[in-house]
Amino acid sequence: MDSLDLLKKGEFRVAKNQPRQFVGSKEDPPTRTECRSSFYWRIGNGCSVSLWFDNWHPRGPLNLYFSDSTIYASGLPRQATVADLFTNCRAMIKGVLDSWADPLPTLSHSSDRFGWKGNTSHLFTVASAWDLIRRRKTRVSWHTFIWNNSITSRYQFNLWLIAKRRLSTQALLLYYGRIDSALCPFCNEVPDSIDHLFFGCRISASIAFFWASRCNLPWRNNSWVENLNWAATFLMGKDFYKCIARFSFGALCYYIWKHRNSILFREQSLSVPEVKNQLIKVVRDKATTYRNVDDTYRNRRLQRSWGIDPIIFSARDYSTSTGL
Known part of the structure; x- marks a missing residue:
């Protein structure tokens, strides 16, 4: 009996979604969005960075600000890169971004680079990641x-x-x-x-x-x-x-x-x-x-x-x- 037959006969049971528990902490852990925002793209030629879903803009991924219908109407597909934004026929969406008063990057001939906000070197380390996500409390005297x-x-x-x-x-x-x-x-x-x-x-x-x-x-x-x-x-x-x-x-x-x-x-x-x-x-x-x-x-x-x-x-x- 395949999975389709089991599904038709109602043999599957739906388990209740239990909240995740983090042992040893009474506070909520950092969310995935908070951790993801610590990684960013430094734009070079813009050919390897997703226009809508990568963190290259100062405000974060653009899909957080534009709905699916707006993305479709812009003429730029979901697979578009940052380089596609700077073509002449895409001036509409570029004009919207310019109105935000956040400076857009300037394309160059160098490759795009992946960066990390956790330290001044922009290189990821476990120590800097821990320092970024840990909950800070008052230092104890002992x-x-x-x-x-x-x-x-x-x-x-x-x-x-x-x-x-x-x-x-x-x-x-x-x-x-x-x-x-x-x-x-x-x-x-x-x-x-x-x-x-x-x-x-x-x-x-x-x-x-x-x-x-x-x-x-x-x-x-x-x-x-x-x-x-x-x-x-x-x-x-x-x-x-x-x-x-x-x-x-x-x-x-x-x-x-x-x-x-x-x-x-x-x-x-x-x-x-x-x-x-x-x-x-x-x-x-x-x-x-x-x-x-x-x-x-x-x-x-x-x-x-x-x-x-x-x-x-x-x-x-x-x-x-x-x-x-």
Whole structure:
């Protein structure tokens, strides 16, 4: 049975047209017309550019301004090129365009060139396309802190999710009706949320105070936004102490979230010492990647607090690796 027979017998079902959804964005994406308008033609001889449908005129494609009947009446077919516009017998439509007060291009012997409005070179690049279509918002104060090179990538991503409040906490799942009830796996008192996990819960707060004492920081347990703003203000810098403090803060948040998931989904028991030991290990491993650290009182105190190998204060010896 061919498709015509199926159509006659009504075997086809019409699906409802569902609106397109763009994950991760609450705003409408750029339309096809907006993106298309970023490409344009630089007229040379006009022989390769469509008169009606290509973006060569300052106002855009002419088919947006002239109906099909007007195009037919102009005597210029739908396949006409820009070069056809400048012939003597086509003065009528050319007169209409001249009345718009937008300058028409002058034909030359060179070839038509395809251009891109996204940058000054008029050459298309992915970076310029992204910069053109992306939605611009106010720059947040914590972006230089989270995306600093001293923080491991997975810690950065976790911090970014926390800052954007995109972690799948129990409070968020309850809000969207995905679960009926839940309690924080650490304290079993209230559903966990961003502010509760970092660091409103008495268990996670104790781990945060442990981290602050090891870093010799004057820690005050406030809301997550206040804690992040504090870290973005006081933990910035290129010296060894600030780099380790930033890294360990990212690790602190990462292992709290990881241990929370292990309790909920792997049925592991709560173990605060395990979280602390994991934090100590990754800080020590990170610190040993440094050499020739300034031997100051603050760096020595940090080294003793975390139990870091004092080799960090010596210069790196390359003789072993180079065979000298």
